[in-house]
Every structure is written in C-alpha cells, then in structure tokens.
Amino acid sequence: MPYPLTDPALIDRFAAITGPANAFTDPADIAPHLIELRGLYQGESPLVLRPANTDEVAAILKLAHETETAVVPQGGNTGLVGAQSPRADKAEVVVSLSRLNRIRSLDPLGQTMVAEAGVVLGRAQQAASEAGLLFPLSLGSEGSCQIGGNLSSNAGGTAVLAYGNMRQLCLGLEVVLPDGEIWHGLRALKKNNTGYDLRDLFIGAEGTLGIITAAVLKLYAAPRGHETIYAGVDSPETALKLFRLAQDLCGPSLTGFELLPRIGIEFTTRHINGVRDPLSAPHPWYALIDISSGRSQEAARAMLEDLFVAADAQGLIRDAAAAETEAQRQAFWKLRESMSWAQKPEGGSIKHDVSVPVARVPEFLALADRAVLSAIPDARIVAFGHMGDGNIHYNISQPVGADKQTFLARWGEINKIVHAIVLELDGSISAEHGIGQLKRDELAAIKSPVEMAMMHRIKQAFDPKGIMNPGKVLASR
Amino acid sequence: MPYPLTDPALIDRFAAITGPANAFTDPADIAPHLIELRGLYQGESPLVLRPANTDEVAAILKLAHETETAVVPQGGNTGLVGAQSPRADKAEVVVSLSRLNRIRSLDPLGQTMVAEAGVVLGRAQQAASEAGLLFPLSLGSEGSCQIGGNLSSNAGGTAVLAYGNMRQLCLGLEVVLPDGEIWHGLRALKKNNTGYDLRDLFIGAEGTLGIITAAVLKLYAAPRGHETIYAGVDSPETALKLFRLAQDLCGPSLTGFELLPRIGIEFTTRHINGVRDPLSAPHPWYALIDISSGRSQEAARAMLEDLFVAADAQGLIRDAAAAETEAQRQAFWKLRESMSWAQKPEGGSIKHDVSVPVARVPEFLALADRAVLSAIPDARIVAFGHMGDGNIHYNISQPVGADKQTFLARWGEINKIVHAIVLELDGSISAEHGIGQLKRDELAAIKSPVEMAMMHRIKQAFDPKGIMNPGKVLASR
Numbered sequence: 036m037p038y039p040l041t042d043p044a045l046i047d048r049f050a051a052i053t054g055p056a057n058a059f060t061d062p063a064d065i066a067p068h069l070i071e072l073r074g075l076y077q078g079e080s081p082l083v084l085r086p087a088n089t090d091e092v093a094a095i096l097k098l099a100h101e102t103e104t105a106v107v108p109q110g111g112n113t114g115l116v117g118a119q120s121p122r123a124d125k126a127e128v129v130v131s132l133s134r135l136n137r138i139r140s141l142d143p144l145g146q147t148m149v150a151e152a153g154v155v156l157g158r159a160q161q162a163a164s165e166a167g168l169l170f171p172l173s174l175g176s177e178g179s180c181q182i183g184g185n186l187s188s189n190a191g192g193t194a195v196l197a198y199g200n201m202r203q204l205c206l207g208l209e210v211v212l213p214d215g216e217i218w219h220g221l222r223a224l225k226k227n228n229t230g231y232d233l234r235d236l237f238i239g240a241e242g243t244l245g246i247i248t249a250a251v252l253k254l255y256a257a258p259r260g261h262e263t264i265y266a267g268v269d270s271p272e273t274a275l276k277l278f279r280l281a282q283d284l285c286g287p288s289l290t291g292f293e294l295l296p297r298i299g300i301e302f303t304t305r306h307i308n309g310v311r312d313p314l315s316a317p318h319p320w321y322a323l324i325d326i327s328s329g330r331s332q333e334a335a336r337a338m339l340e341d342l343f344v345a346a347d348a349q350g351l352i353r354d355a356a357a358a359e360t361e362a363q364r365q366a367f368w369k370l371r372e373s374m375s376w377a378q379k380p381e382g383g384s385i386k387h388d389v390s391v392p393v394a395r396v397p398e399f400l401a402l403a404d405r406a407v408l409s410a411i412p413d414a415r416i417v418a419f420g421h422m423g424d425g426n427i428h429y430n431i432s433q434p435v436g437a438d439k440q441t442f443l444a445r446w447g448e449i450n451k452i453v454h455a456i457v458l459e460l461d462g463s464i465s466a467e468h469g470i471g472q473l474k475r476d477e478l479a480a481i482k483s484p485v486e487m488a489m490m491h492r493i494k495q496a497f498d499p500k501g502i503m504n505p506g507k508v509l510a511s512r
Numbered sequence: 513m514p515y516p517l518t519d520p521a522l523i524d525r526f527a528a529i530t531g532p533a534n535a536f537t538d539p540a541d542i543a544p545h546l547i548e549l550r551g552l553y554q555g556e557s558p559l560v561l562r563p564a565n566t567d568e569v570a571a572i573l574k575l576a577h578e579t580e581t582a583v584v585p586q587g588g589n590t591g592l593v594g595a596q597s598p599r600a601d602k603a604e605v606v607v608s609l610s611r612l613n614r615i616r617s618l619d620p621l622g623q624t625m626v627a628e629a630g631v632v633l634g635r636a637q638q639a640a641s642e643a644g645l646l647f648p649l650s651l652g653s654e655g656s657c658q659i660g661g662n663l664s665s666n667a668g669g670t671a672v673l674a675y676g677n678m679r680q681l682c683l684g685l686e687v688v689l690p691d692g693e694i695w696h697g698l699r700a701l702k703k704n705n706t707g708y709d710l711r712d713l714f715i716g717a718e719g720t721l722g723i724i725t726a727a728v729l730k731l732y733a734a735p736r737g738h739e740t741i742y743a744g745v746d747s748p749e750t751a752l753k754l755f756r757l758a759q760d761l762c763g764p765s766l767t768g769f770e771l772l773p774r775i776g777i778e779f780t781t782r783h784i785n786g787v788r789d790p791l792s793a794p795h796p797w798y799a800l801i802d803i804s805s806g807r808s809q810e811a812a813r814a815m816l817e818d819l820f821v822a823a824d825a826q827g828l829i830r831d832a833a834a835a836e837t838e839a840q841r842q843a844f845w846k847l848r849e850s851m852s853w854a855q856k857p858e859g860g861s862i863k864h865d866v867s868v869p870v871a872r873v874p875e876f877l878a879l880a881d882r883a884v885l886s887a888i889p890d891a892r893i894v895a896f897g898h899m900g901d902g903n904i905h906y907n908i909s910q911p912v913g914a915d916k917q918t919f920l921a922r923w924g925e926i927n928k929i930v931h932a933i934v935l936e937l938d939g940s941i942s943a944e945h946g947i948g949q950l951k952r953d954e955l956a957a958i959k960s961p962v963e964m965a966m967m968h969r970i971k972q973a974f975d976p977k978g979i980m981n982p983g984k985v986l987a988s989r
Binding site: 197240496 | 622624665700702706708709712717721732733759761762807871944947951960966967969973986
C-alpha cells in the first residue's frame with residue numbers, strides 16, 4: 036500500500052471535511068490518539084479527524100476510498116487489544132467518533148434509545164436511568180468508553196449473565212461503509228427476518244468492515260430490589276455448584292456471579308483505597324453474587340434467603356455476607372472491579388481473557404494452574420472473572436522479587452501454554468476483549484483454514500481496497 | 513444455469529453418496545418433498561437425497577459444487593415462505609436433513625445440547641425436559657419442524673418475549689459450505705469475541721449460504737410455577753398499557769403476551785374442537801398473558817395477583833380469568849395457537865407476518881384497518897399475535913359470502929397496502945417467517961440499494977456458483 040498521507044494536499048482535502056478545528060495535525064493534539072491506556076500500543080499518524088455527524092464520516096470514507104487511504108476508527112480509546120490504535124507506518128487517518136455524542140431519541144414505552152457512536156457508556160446508562168429504565172452494559176471503563184467501541188468490540192462486562200453482551204443489547208445500526216455509503220439500519224424491532232443478519236456482522240468487527248455511527252439500544256425495566264453477597268467457598272468446583280443452585284433458584288434474577296481468588300482479595304485490600312475484606316476470616320475462593328428483583332427489595336431478599344438456606348443445606352458456603360446499604364453494595368463491586376488494577380503494584384502481570392463452557396471452569400483452572408506453575412514455580416495466579424459466563428481473566432502476577440521485564444518477556448510463552456489448554460477444552464482465547472493487533476496472528480494460527488477463509492471473504496466483500504482498520508483482526512492481504 | 517440433472521449418470525453419482533435407499537427418484541417418493549403444507553408452492557425435482565450424516569452432506573455439496581448443480585436443503589417442510597421448496601425447473605436436488613436426527617450430547621451442568629439439523633423441535637424440547645431443563649422455542653408446528661429449519665428461518669414463536677428467537681437460543685453451529693467444506697463451529701461458549709460473527713450469518717439465511725448440520729442449543733432452568741390468563745380489554749392501546757405494566761411488575765418472568773381480537777375468539781370457538789370462550793361476556797380484544805416463576809407456583813400466583821390489583825386500579829381490564837389447572841392452561845394456549853387454522857372454514861385469508869416497534873402496535877392496527885376496510889369494506893380482519901414483540905399476524909378473512917378466488921386474487925394488492933403502512937412505521941414485512949420465494953421480489957423493492965448490495969456481496973462471497981437454494985431470499989445473478 037502506498038503512503039498517500041505524506042501528501043499535504045490530501046491532508047487538506049480530509050481536513051476540509053471536518054473543518055480545520057477538528058482536523059488535528061499538530062503532534063501534541065494527535066498524541067493522545069496514538070497511545071492506548073496501558074501504553075502497550077503506540078502508533079503514528081499525521082492526521083486525526085473529529086467529524087461532527089454521520090455525513091462527515093461518510094465524506095471521509097468516500098475520500099479515503101477514492102484515494103485508498105487507510106482509516107482507523109476510534110472511540111474512547113479504552114480497548115485492550117490495540118484495535119483502536121493506528122499502526123506505525125503513518126499511513127492511517129484516525130477518525131475519532133467523540134463528537135457524534137448525541138442521544139438522538141429515547142422511547143420509554145418502546146424501551147429503546149438511539150445513541151450515536153461517541154456517546155460515553157456512562158452517559159447512556161444515565162439517560163436510561165433518568166427515564167426510569169436500565170441500560171445494563173457495565174464495564175470498568177464505563178466513564179470513558181463509547182457506544183461505538185462497545186459495539187465494535189461486542190463488549191461484555193459484569194451484567195452479561197442476565198442481559199447478554201453488546202450484541203444482545205442492540206436492535207439496529209447506522210453504519211458508514213468503506214466506500215462512504217451509509218447503511219440506515221436503525222430499526223427498533225424485536226423481530227425482523229428479512230435477509231442476512233448484517234447488524235451482527237458489524238458488531239464485533241472491530242472497525243474493519245465500516246464505521247458504526249449510531250445504534251438502537253435496548254432498555255430494561257430498572258430493578259426495584261438488589262442483593263449483593265460475598266460467599267467464601269473452598270474451591271472453584273464448589274463455586275460452580277453454588278452458581279447452578281443460584282441460577283436454579285433465581286433464574287433471570289441472578290444478575291451477576293463472579294469468582295475471585297483469595298490472593299485477589301489480598302491484593303485489592305492492600306492496594307485499593309476504601310476496599311475491605313468482605314468476610315472476617317480468609318477463604319480459598321469467593322463468589323460475588325448479585326440478585327435483582329423487578330418487584331421489590333423484599334423479593335430480592337427472599338431469593339437471597341432461599342439461596343442461603345439451600346446452599347447451607349448442601350454445605351457449599353463457608354461464610355457469607357450481604358451488603359446492607361447501597362454504599363456497601365458499591366464497595367463490594369469496587370473490590371471486584373479494581374482487581375486488575377490491584378495487580379499493578381505487585382509487579383508485572385501476564386494476562387488472559389479466556390472462556391470455556393461454564394461447567395469446565397474448574398477443570399480449566401486446575402489444568403492452567405498446573406501448567407503455569409510448572410513453567411514459573413513462584414508465579415502468583417490471580418484468576419478471577421465472570422464465572423456465570425465461563426469467562427475468566429486468567430492473570431498471572433510475577434513472583435515476589437522477580438525482575439519485571441524478565442517476567443513479562445515470557446508473555447508469549449505463557450499465553451501459548453494457557454491458550455492450548457483453553458482450546459483443548461473447546462474454549463475461546465478472547466472472550467470479551469476482541470482480537471485487534473494483540474491476538475491477530477494467534478487467531479490465524481488456531482482457527483481452522485475454513486473459518487479464516489470465510490472471514491477473509493467477508494472482509495474482501497465489504498472492503499476490497501483494504502482501507503478499514505487494516506491489519507486488525509485479519510492480516511492485510 | 514444448465515440443467516445437469518437431466519443426466520442420469522450425474523443422478524447416479526449423487527445417489528451413490530447416500531446409497532440408493534436414501535436417494536429418491538420415484539415420483540411418488542419425491543412428491544411430499546415438492547409441495548408445502550398449504551399447497552402454495554409446488555416445485556419439481558428429479559432427486560431427493562437423504563444423507564445420514566455431516567460427511568454425506570459434505571460429499572453431496574462437493575459434487576454439487578463441482579458440477580454446478582443447485583441444491584435445496586429441506587427440514588420438516590413447514591416453512592411458510594417457500595424457502596424449502598424446489599423451483600419448477602427440475603434443476604435442483606432436494607437434500608432432506610431428516611436422517612441427521614441425533615441429539616449428540618446434552619450437558620445438564622453447562623445447560624447446552626448439541627442437536628443435529630433433522631431433530632424435530634418437539635423432540636429437542638422433550639430431551640431438555642427429561643433432563644429437568646427447558647428448551648424454550650415453541651411453535652405451532654413443533655411436532656414436525658426441525659432444528660435446522662428453525663435455525664435457517666430464525667424461528668420465533670410464543671416464547672420470544674422472555675427467551676429470544678432461535679438466534680438467541682444458539683451458541684454454535686456446524687455448517688457444510690457450498691463447496692463441501694465443513695465449518696466446525698459447535699462452540700458452547702457464552703462469550704467468544706474472536707472475529708466476525710459467522711454463526712449469525714447462517715442463522716436466518718434460509719439455506720442460501722450453506723447447510724446447517726448441527727447446533728449447540730441453550731437450555732434453561734424449567735420454571736416451577738406458571739400462570740396463564742385471559743384478560744378482556746377495550747382496545748389495543750389498553751392492551752399495550754397492560755403489557756408495559758406486566759413487564760414492569762414481572763420483568764423476565766413475563767413469558768408471553770399475546771393479543772387476540774374478538775373475531776378470532778369467535779372463529780376459534782366455532783371451528784376448533786375443545787376450545788371454549790375463556791370469559792363469560794365478549795370483549796373487543798383479549799390479552800393472553802403467561803407468567804413463569806423459577807421459584808414456585810406461589811411466586812407466579814403472587815405476581816399475577818400484583819398484576820390484577822395494579823391493572824384494576826388503572827382500569828385496564830374489563831374481565832379476566834386465570835387457568836386453574838394444567839389442562840385449562842393448555843386449552844388457553846390452544847385457542848391462541850389454532851387461530852390461524854380457525855380461519856380456514858371461514859374462506860380465503862390474506863396473511864401478513866409483520867412487526868413494528870412495540871409501542872406502535874395500536875397505531876399500526878388503526879392505520880391498517882382503515883386502509884384495508886377502505887379497499888374491501890366487508891373484510892373480516894383477524895389481527896393477532898405476539899404483542900410483546902411488536903409482531904402481528906395481520907390476517908384478513910374474506911367477506912361473508914364472497915368468492916374465495918376473487919378475494920385471494922387481491923393478495924398482492926392488500927399486501928402492498930399493509931406493508932406500506934408497516935414501512936411507514938419503521939417496521940418489518942417479515943417478522944418471523946422469512947423471505948423465501950414469497951417475499952423475495954418485495955424485499956428487493958423495499959430494502960435500500962446499499963443493503964441489497966451488501967446481501968448480494970455476502971452471497972457471492974460464500975456461494976460464487978450460486979448453487980445454494982438459488983432464487984430464495986435473493987434473485988439469482
């Protein structure tokens with residue numbers, strides 16, 4: 036591919052679309068768009084465009100298509116696999132969707148909201164809440180991540196168990212295609228069997244097939260009662276039994292079931308302000324259980340009591356505590372949500388975002404622990420996550436006193452070990468974070484040639500010039 | 513396209529794959545596969561193959577691909593849009609999936625089942641039930657329709673409100689591609705963000721992109737309590753208010769909300785055995801409400817009582833009756849499920865399977881009634897369906913004493929009138945039945961060129977020779 040972005044005249048043509056105030060060429064303005072959260076990906080680009088609306092996005096892609104200029108869409112820049120970062124070749128225009136930040140409409144009776152790509156997730160939640168409704172997607176980065184990025188990465192988070200991930204929360208899309216045409220697919224329909232499912236093709240495509248500019252989001256009745264519990268358990272096997280019991284007794288009212296190891300509690304209480312050990316004595320594992328009732332606080336409490344009685348009868352729980360106030364409930368969740376950050380002061384951490392069939396989570400943990408500890412005997416495994424979805428953030432903190440860089444140099448080797456076990460158990464090497472740059476080559480190595488060929492055919496069909504976020508998910512061809 | 517199926521040597525090559533006992537060439541054996549339920553589509557074919565397993569399906573498509581022979585996949589042959597019927601040119605091999613009828617596995621702890629395409633829906637429900645679980649898809653034709661057809665048509669039915677349609681009930685697929693390659697995508701994962709969503713592309717593609725041979729289906733905890741109610745209401749507006757109230761009070765425990773008109777009750781009680789008027793006096797409209805509790809019968813009853821009290825306070829309900837026994841519950845649902853059949857003895861019926869945003873259902877009914885009655889003043893409108901999904905089966909029985917053929921000759925004209933209103937309200941002309949042959953040309957007329965072009969590009973990418981169920985969904989190119 037040529038590098039047409041060395042041509043100042045072309046840069047001017049792009050800048051004319053958004054106006055100069057929203058076409059950054061000054062390195063200082065561009066810099067924040069080139070590097071991601073953890074500094075893992077540092078790209079280069081001579082131009083960041085901040086279009087104001089869908090038509091400007093369309094004009095940008097029309098020009099990009101005509102001139103074969105590559106484009107990287109960017110939302111809140113919180114992605115964890117480098118999909119939102121330009122590559123190093125200075126050939127890509129970064130298109131920031133931040134100014135497409137309108138909530139176009141909210142239909143309380145239809146329980147839908149039309150939000151533009153640049154709406155920050157927290158603001159979408161807020162808008163739903165002000166209408167007495169719930170937009171359930173909930174992530175650690177909800178204060179800065181954007182709806183467009185949530186869609187492009189098919190975001191998961193802590194409410195997937197009851198409400199599904201972003202794919203399940205979206206009814207329709209507006210998308211600018213790689214040639215600048217606009218697909219007006221903002222349908223607010225629960226049922227619509229009219230041809231191929233284009234919506235779900237763009238969701239999770241990480242910006243490689245087009246730019247999502249707006250979406251119809253599903254809203255839900257806000258729960259009237261909540262219970263949040265920490266339960267100490269002796270093993271992941273017991274946590275699995277407790278999960279099935281909770282699911283059986285609470286059904287769709289079971290809105291969260293997270294698994295946490297003792298070491299994670301220790302790291303978090305040690306390093307995160309305002310987090311306390313939820314139980315008086317230590318336990319090998321913890322389940323963080325969230326129950327919601329659409330009826331009342333009493334109904335939520337009744338479910339909780341049923342669960343306690345049944346779990347006690349089966350000897351599943353060593354100890355448990357329920358949050359008694361909303362502040363305590365927030366604190367319970369803060370412990371879980373800061374677990375990844377609490378690893379930082381403990382040195383280097385090698386991370387995995389994997390899933391296996393729910394019933395195989397204990398087996399996965401046992402096999403992975405054995406393999407990792409045989410490679411790095413003193414590694415401190417901090418495996419936690421969305422047990423109810425089979426999704427474990429299998430993180431490994433460096434041994435105490437080890438050299439951080441030496442430890443992190445083994446990232447690829449350890450990934451290989453863990454992912455081999457995941458694949459053996461019919462699991463996924465990326466449960467919710469996506470592929471981006473981080474796992475692109477690994478994806479090609481583990482997927483069947485049949486599946487890779489289908490993906491390449493789709494990419495070719497939608498983006499024959501290869502200008503949309505090239506080198507992400509799939510290698511450029 | 514040539515007609516290679518006049519070549520007996522080619523027919524012999526296909527027959528050798530399944531063995532002669534499962535390669536029908538006798539017109540009497542073939543006949544049932546050529547005509548659908550209502551006799552609306554009558555195709556022609558010299559050959560029906562009944563492969564025993566995925567490898568035989570793959571061998572059939574490999575040969576079809578090599579020889580450019582067209583193939584029509586067929587399940588239980590219950591589809592309503594002609595997608596499963598061969599065309600009239602005798603150029604297509606019918607591939608019946610009926611012998612791929614194994615439930616390969618059922619994982620009670622993981623709550624998943626791997627079923628082959630030819631498993632009859634009722635048998636899948638039964639297998640789940642025997643494991644103490646629920647497979648929620650429920651259709652009028654569940655005694656004969658098959659999982660493969662349910663997937664290919666993205667079937668809906670009466671449990672969509674709480675559990676979603678077939679798309680939401682499937683975690684993974686095994687598919688034979690148009691060139692005979694097998695995609696092994698039978699993943700039982702709740703979360704898996706590794707590249708483009710191929711699964712949802714095959715679901716709802718009506719057999720035009722490949723042949724689904726097996727699927728991982730989601731199972732649910734079986735409810736422990738049920739309440740089923742008929743409520744008489746004065747209008748669709750009131751029914752909508754009642755729906756929102758029920759949704760607010762019951763949340764995901766609201767497992768059904770159907771709307772029925774008085775005339776539908778009259779037809780059904782008149783013509784269907786064992787169906788009785790559920791309320792003592794007639795009412796303009798009826799809501800059939802289903803509430804399920806994962807906890808207990810008492811919990812379901814408590815929700816029902818809350819709903820009655822709140823609905824009464826708002827003056828929404830004219831009268832109501834709750835089923836007191838399981839037999840009565842079945843009878844309540846039988847009334848609803850036989851409504852379409854009850855139209856038959858009343859003469860010709862022009863049908864629509866449309867959806868609009870839920871909140872616009874009353875508006876749709878008012879506009880459509882006015883337009884249809886202005887075209888056919890004595891038409892008897894039997895509009896019923898899944899109000900909670902915005903999906904109305906807007907059926908029109910002929911005027912009393914009218915000539916059936918004269919009435920049915922206006923099918924296209926009336927479709928046009930009704931669909932224009934649907935589109936005006938941002939609705940769908942096929943909510944759950946699909947496109948097939950019936951709505952193919954209409955689809956091309958109403959979808960944007962951008963959307964049609966994307967669909968054609970996908971078809972071209974997956975089936976460049978155009979052998980998979982040609983002329984369905986999209987016109988052959």
